[in-house]
Every structure is written in C-alpha cells, then in structure tokens.
Amino acid sequence: MHIPARKHRLTLLALVLSGTVGCDQVTKQLAVSGLRGEPGTSFLGGLFRLDYYENPGAFLSLFGGLSRPAQFWLLTAGVGVFLLGMLVYLVANRRLSLFHSGALALLVGGGLSNWIDRVVNDGRVVDFMILGIGRVRTGVFNVADVAIMLGVGLALLAAHRERTQDDSGGGAQA
Structure with a gap:
C-alpha cells in the first residue's frame, strides 16, 4: 500500500472538506x-424535483419524532462529537491512502455541512432535491447527503481494494 505524504493528504482533506461544505451551503x-x-x-x-423542506431528523427523517x-443530544451534540472524532482520525492516521482519505473526507464534509445547518437553523436541515419515476421517489435530500452517500460508497470500495491488495501481496494504490 502506498502511503501518501502528509502534506498531500492534508491538502486533499482541506479541498474536499471546503468544497463539500461550500457547495452544500451555497445550494441550501x-x-x-x-x-x-x-x-x-x-x-x-x-425525474428530478426541487421542493423546499426543513428536516428535524436525520436521513429520511429518522429520529424526527x-x-x-x-434530537439536540443525538443529532447535534452526538453527531458533532462523532464528526470531530472522524476529523481527528483523518488528520492523524498517516496510513490512509489518498483514495480512502478523500472518501472519508466526503463523509465528514457532508456531515459537517448538515451539522452546521442544525446549529444555525434551530435543529433543522434544509433539504430540497427529490429523484424518482412515477410514484417511486427518494426521500428529500441535499448536496451534503449526496456527499455522505458517495463518501460511504467510496470508503467501502477503498477498504475492499486495500483488502484485495493485501491478500494478493500488495501493490501500488491511489
């Protein structure tokens, strides 16, 4: 496994975090x-719909009731502590590949942007996008939610790639 230089990882983290939070906050x-x-x-x-909602819960209004x-202790305080822990892990773990670091930075950036919404919007997150065909529709989501889901998917892919490379005797990794 290729371990990137600290400055490259930190630059990637800063760019992904600021880009994710910036894009999400502007679109909101x-x-x-x-x-x-x-x-x-x-x-x-x-297929694509724009409609304004304020979500007091998490993903698909989970915990909204x-x-x-x-809600404050779970979704604001708890998520804030979790995001801080993830950020410390990202900065401190020098063994993460750039790919894995970028994936986790997307997850943290999306979570951070939704957390910012909760802090400044009385515990609510602005959601406004819906996808679907006919009566089959997604829940309402935002750019941060897309970043979170993309980050989770890419982190799973990165973990799979790293496990496969370790099983096969190694090799260079992005």
Missing part, C-alpha cells in the same frame, strides 16, 4: 431564497 442558500414558500418544480419529466432535547 439558493433553496432558501428561491424555493421556500414556492410550489415545487419538476424537471426531466418528473424525538423530543427536541433528545
């Missing part, structure tokens, strides 16, 4: 200013 501000109070808009024959104090 556009959603607030252009979609709040307006009827939803469909594109591509209904909890009391406000429970």
